[in-house]
Amino acid sequence: MRAYTPKDDVQAKAYYTDRFYVAPQVPKQDVSSDEVFATDLEAIKAKFEVLDAYIQVEQMVVIINAKDNYGVLELLRDELEYTQLSELSAIDWIAKSGEFEVFYQMLSMGKRKRVRIKCFVAKDEAINSVEKLFRSADWSEREMYDMFGLHVNNHPFLKRILMPYDWEGHPLLKTYPLEGDEFAAWYEVDKIYGKEARDIIGPEIRDTARVDRYDSERFARLGHEVPKGTKITGNEPKTPLAYQEEGGVFMIDRFDEEKSVIITDRDR
Amino acid sequence: MQHQNRLRPFFENITFDRDDNEMILNFGPQHPSAHGQLRLMLHLQQEMITKAHPDIGYLHRGMEKMAENMIYNEFMPTTDRMDYIASSSNNYGFALAVEKLIGLEVPRRAKVIRMLLLEINRLMSHLFWLATTALDIGAMTVFLFAFREREYLMDLIEDYCGARLTHSAIRIGGVPLDIPDNFIADLRKFLDKLPENIKDYEDLLDTNRIWRMRMEDVGVISKEMALSWGCTGPMLRASGVAWDIRKEEPYELYSEVEFKVPVSDKGDNFARYRIYMEEMRQSVHILYQVADMYEATIANNQTELMAHAPKYISAPKLDIMTQNYSLMQHFVLVTQGMRPPVGEVYIPTESPKGELGYYINSQGGPYPYRLKLRAPSFWHTGILTDLLPGHYIPDVVSIIGTTNIVFGEVDR
Numbered sequence: 001m002r003a004y005t006p007k008d009d010v011q012a013k014a015y016y017t018d019r020f021y022v023a024p025q026v027p028k029q030d031v032s033s034d035e036v037f038a039t040d041l042e043a044i045k046a047k048f049e050v051l052d053a054y055i056q057v058e059q060m061v062v063i064i065n066a067k068d069n070y071g072v073l074e075l076l077r078d079e080l081e082y083t084q085l086s087e088l089s090a091i092d093w094i095a096k097s098g099e100f101e102v103f104y105q106m107l108s109m110g111k112r113k114r115v116r117i118k119c120f121v122a123k124d125e126a127i128n129s130v131e132k133l134f135r136s137a138d139w140s141e142r143e144m145y146d147m148f149g150l151h152v153n154n155h156p157f158l159k160r161i162l163m164p165y166d167w168e169g170h171p172l173l174k175t176y177p178l179e180g181d182e183f184a185a186w187y188e189v190d191k192i193y194g195k196e197a198r199d200i201i202g203p204e205i206r207d208t209a210r211v212d213r214y215d216s217e218r219f220a221r222l223g224h225e226v227p228k229g230t231k232i233t234g235n236e237p238k239t240p241l242a243y244q245e246e247g248g249v250f251m252i253d254r255f256d257e258e259k260s261v262i263i264t265d266r267d268r
Numbered sequence: 269m270q271h272q273n274r275l276r277p278f279f280e281n282i283t284f285d286r287d288d289n290e291m292i293l294n295f296g297p298q299h300p301s302a303h304g305q306l307r308l309m310l311h312l313q314q315e316m317i318t319k320a321h322p323d324i325g326y327l328h329r330g331m332e333k334m335a336e337n338m339i340y341n342e343f344m345p346t347t348d349r350m351d352y353i354a355s356s357s358n359n360y361g362f363a364l365a366v367e368k369l370i371g372l373e374v375p376r377r378a379k380v381i382r383m384l385l386l387e388i389n390r391l392m393s394h395l396f397w398l399a400t401t402a403l404d405i406g407a408m409t410v411f412l413f414a415f416r417e418r419e420y421l422m423d424l425i426e427d428y429c430g431a432r433l434t435h436s437a438i439r440i441g442g443v444p445l446d447i448p449d450n451f452i453a454d455l456r457k458f459l460d461k462l463p464e465n466i467k468d469y470e471d472l473l474d475t476n477r478i479w480r481m482r483m484e485d486v487g488v489i490s491k492e493m494a495l496s497w498g499c500t501g502p503m504l505r506a507s508g509v510a511w512d513i514r515k516e517e518p519y520e521l522y523s524e525v526e527f528k529v530p531v532s533d534k535g536d537n538f539a540r541y542r543i544y545m546e547e548m549r550q551s552v553h554i555l556y557q558v559a560d561m562y563e564a565t566i567a568n569n570q571t572e573l574m575a576h577a578p579k580y581i582s583a584p585k586l587d588i589m590t591q592n593y594s595l596m597q598h599f600v601l602v603t604q605g606m607r608p609p610v611g612e613v614y615i616p617t618e619s620p621k622g623e624l625g626y627y628i629n630s631q632g633g634p635y636p637y638r639l640k641l642r643a644p645s646f647w648h649t650g651i652l653t654d655l656l657p658g659h660y661i662p663d664v665v666s667i668i669g670t671t672n673i674v675f676g677e678v679d680r
Contacts, residue, residue, distance in 0.1 A: 012337040014604065014634045023632025026369060026611025057368050057613045083495050086616070087642040091629055105614050105627065105642070109511050116614060136498030139650040147332075162325040162679060171333055178337045 009095045009174040029055040036111055040080050048072055059114045066102070066119040070128045073104060073117065077133055082106040082115060085134035088141065090121075090148045092174045098123050100150050104130070126151035147172035179206040289313065293661075297326045301404040301665045304675030306649065308664065310656070317664070320656035322649055327679040335639035339605025340366055340440060343639075348434035350643060350677040353396050354389035356425075357619040358677075359438040364519060365615040365626035366440045369608045370580050375572035377565040378442035379521050383558045384455070385428070385437055386520070387551045391462075392421045393620035394548050398469060401541075401669035405482050410472050417465050420458050427451055440606075441581035442574035452559050459552050459559075466548055473541075483538035487655055487667035490535060497654070498647040501622025502547065503671065506540040508533035513618035525557045540670040580606040605634035614642075621645055621672055643677035 031041050031053050037060040041053050044062060048071060052063040064072050076082035087105035094100070097120075104117040121127050129152045131137045141152045142161040149170035152158055160167060168183045169176055185203035186195075193201060295308040305326030311319035331350070335343050347362045348355040360382060367374065374382075399414035422432045427448050429437040437443065473479045489499065494507035504511055512529040514522040530546035532539035565571075575581055582601050583594035610632040616625040622644025629638040648671045656664060 012635055014607075016604065017633075023607065024609040026371070026609045026613070026630075028611075056611060057615075059614060061612075084498060086498060086500075086623065087614070087625060087627060087640060089627070089640045091638045103627075105625070109509065109516070112516050114614065114616075134498070135493070135496040135654065136647050136650065138653075139646065143646075160325075162328040164325070171330055172336075176333075178333060 010177045011174055012178070026056055031055055031060060034060070036113055037115070040076075040113075040115065043080055044072060044075060047075060059116055061116045061118060063118045063120075066121045066125070066127055069102070069104070069117070069119055070130055070133070073106070073130050073133050076106055076115065076117070080108070081110045082108040084109065085130070085136050085140075086114075088130075088137055088144065090144050090150050092148060092172065093120075094123055095174055100148060102127055102144070102150070121150065126153045128153050129155040131155055146170065149173065180204075290318070295664065297323075301668065303400065303668060303673060304678070306668070306673070306675065306678075308652070308656075310661075310664070312661070315660045317656050317659055317661070320653055322652045324649060324675070324678050327675045329680065331641060331680045332639055335636055337635060339634045340608070340636070341601075341605065343636075344439070345434065345436045348436055350641065350680060351393075351619060351621060351624070351645070351674050352433055352676045353674055354393035354620045355433065356385040356389045356435045356437050357393075357617070357624060359436060360386055361615065361617045361619065361624045361626050363438050363440045364617060365613055365628050366608065367575075368615050369611060369613045369628055369630055370577065370606075371609075372441055372575050372577055372580065374442050374575050376570045377446070377562070378573050378575075380558060380561045380565055381443045381447055381573075382438060383521050383525075384447070384555065384562065385425070385435070385443075387555045387558065388421055388424060388455075390551050390620045391548060391555075392418050392425075394544050394551075395421070397544055397620075397669075397672045398541075401666070401672075402469075402473065402479075404665050404669045405479060407473065407476070407479065410469050413465065413468060413472075417458075417462065424451065424455060424458070427454070439574065441577065442572075444573070446571075446573060447562070452562060455555065455559060459555055462552055463549065466545060470545060480538065482662070482666045483541055483670075484536060486537045486659065486663050487670060488534070488536045489651070489655060491533075493651070493654065494535070497651040499622070499651060500644050500647075501618065501620070502540055502543045503622060503644075503648055503651075505530065506532050506543050507535040513616055513623060517616070519617060521558070521561065524561070525554050527554050537666055537670040540672075544672075580608070607632055607634050616642070619644065621674065621677070622648065624677075641677070641680050643680060645671075645673040645675075645678045649673050649678050 032038050034055060037055060041050070041060065041062065044050055044064075048068045049065055050062055051065065052061075054061055062072075073085070084107040085104060086107050087103075089103065091101040091103070099120045099122055102119055102121055106115045106117060108114070119127075127150065129137065129141055131141060131154075138156070139161060141155055142158060144150055145152055145155075145158055146160040146163050147170055159165065163171065164187075167187070169181055185206070186198060188204060189198055189201050291312045293310040293312055295306075295310055297305040297307040299306070305324075307323040307326065309321040309323065310317050329349070331346055334346055338346070344359060344362060347358040350358045395414045395418040399411045399418070402410035402414070425435060425437070426432050428451065429435050429445075431437070489503065489507045491508045494504050494509065499507065500511075508531065510529055510531045513519070514527075515529050527550045530543050530550070532543060574584065578594075578597050580601070582588065582598040583591070587594040588598045589595075608628075608630045610630060612627070612629040614625055614627040616623045618624075623642065624644060625642030627638070627640035627642065628636050631637040652667070652671070655667060659667065
């Protein structure tokens with residue numbers, strides 16, 4: 001049977017994967033292998049439910065319930081010396097389980113340790129803001145909302161931060177294509193000239209590698225140089241490709257070694 | 269063609285002269301001293317700022333989205349475009365994160381060359397910072413001097429990799445090439461002179477009345493505020509937290525070199541300026557040691573530049589051209605890309621601006637499932653919300669200057 005590919009994930013896929021390929025795992029260690037992490041985990045476990053915990057690449061990962069996120073971060077900051085929230089963002093698992101994974105990357109400068117707190121939030125649910133604990137979460141949560149559409153409760157100013165304020169769609173969702181969707185293609189045309197100009201201007205081309213040889217308005221043509229505006233859909237005038245070096249080019253002198261000075265060492 | 273009233277600013281409902289005499293000033297996004305595409309909406313009472321609202325996103329290219337649709341090696345040149353003032357630092361952070369994910373050990377000489385590049389990048393970035401900030405304050409001479417020194421460093425980088433701004437000089441698993449013959453000699457010659465140059469800048473600035481008035485006790489960030497806002501790098505160290513990732517969580521060969529971490533407890537613009545100057549001196553100190561290390565690798569005949577891991581890294585060019593199996597591996601790695609193990613890493617490095625972190629979630633495929641770029645400037649811009657109120661309009665320029673933000677990495 002052919003392998004099922006989720007239709008709600010439009011990101012680039014490996015075009016060939018061996019049927020029997022089993023991806024190796026980054027090794028996970030038990031939390032008890034590190035004293036500092038073990039005591040920290042005990043402190044979290046005493047107050048909150050911990051779904052899973054392990055050490056991966058020298059950092060402890062603790063998976064908690066989404067409703068506990070504020071409490072756990074408060075505990076980490078006030079009692080366990082994790083004074084900085086380095087990073088916060090989400091991962092889209094909607095195609096797999098209908099959830100977002102939210103991670104909080106914490107740093108303790110006193111202990112020289114980093115901990116990642118993770119929780120899962122269902123697609124239509126919101127998560128509590130931790131902006132009261134760490135001001136850095138203000139912008140991070142806005143970015144998370146902007147990129148994933150994941151709502152954050154109690155955030156003072158939950159507005160888009162990177163995309164325009166009137167944008168539709170959330171770019172980092174796996175359902176959002178890399179070259180943008182229908183809305184993105186018409187965004188600037190609609191906004192500047194109005195919908196009625198769509199036929200005249202056409203959608204924005206977001207494929208940077210696209211070359212249209214019948215387009216005489218833009219400069220990129222394959223092999224044929226024609227003046228702007230020339231109708232070339234019929235029989236296009238051919239311009240042979242030529243190497244500039246042969247016979248020289250008008251107004252351009254060739255490099256003359258005799259007349260040139262080569263600076264071997266600049267006075268540093 | 270253009271319709272009247274089609275394109276309106278979205279603060280159209282804000283009146284500009286209200287009863288309470290509050291004015292809203294739109295600063296940017298094309299202001300020369302905003303150091304990029306920063307737009308600030310400033311609420312003013314007379315000349316004093318009562319509320320600041322930084323607006324970013326004018327340089328947003330969706331790098332995280334791009335990363336999800338690219339093989340790992342393909343993404344390397346994109347990282348150049350984050351902090352384009354010190355692009356090797358970004359290359360390095362990404363390479364290190366992928367190496368940790370794979371569990372790869374990089375050969376000694378590659379490590380030494382990476383250290384050279386990283387510290388040269390730090391010097392380039394700090395010189396650029398000094399030049400542009402001094403220019404914003406009005407010190408034209410310092411701008412010209414600092415750019416002259418930066419030019420020599422760019423020449424060095426150009427000697428190494430051919431590029432001056434977007435280097436892509438580091439690969440996953442090592443470095444692509446050895447440094448050219450007279451690189452170390454040129455570097456030493458430059459380093460011998462740089463402390464004198466730094467002295468020159470300080471002579472121009474330290475006792476300069478205008479510079480001190482614009483810098484001292486302006487933009488004071490308390491320790492609590494710096495920690496809460498996720499400040500890192502010189503921004504954090506100027507606020508009294510001695511935290512340098514090179515020292516505290518050493519990566520590469522930073523545990524083998526000797527250097528000091530400058531700290532100040534003042535937290536103002538002047539403290540940040542002092543930290544940048546001292547860090548330049550420390551970089552010079554590190555570079556001398558790394559140059560010696562490079563010569564030691566020659567003496568010890570450690571010539572490997574790329575790690576040996578056929579599943580992830582292509583073999584050396586000689587092998588590819590002579591051995592069939594290496595060629596096959598290379599072909600698969602170039603067309604399909606490496607497939608790191610399933611797992612996730614968050615790897616922080618000390619870039620010139622602060623903590624540059626790469627979070628990679630790999631699901632065992634050739635594309636990262638999620639890649640989060642933790643760029644320090646993002647929060648250093650965010651802090652302006654809390655930092656600017658209470659200051660006057662001219663202070664905005666000097667505060668933006670000393671936060672050292674680069675919009676390539678704010679917007680990503």
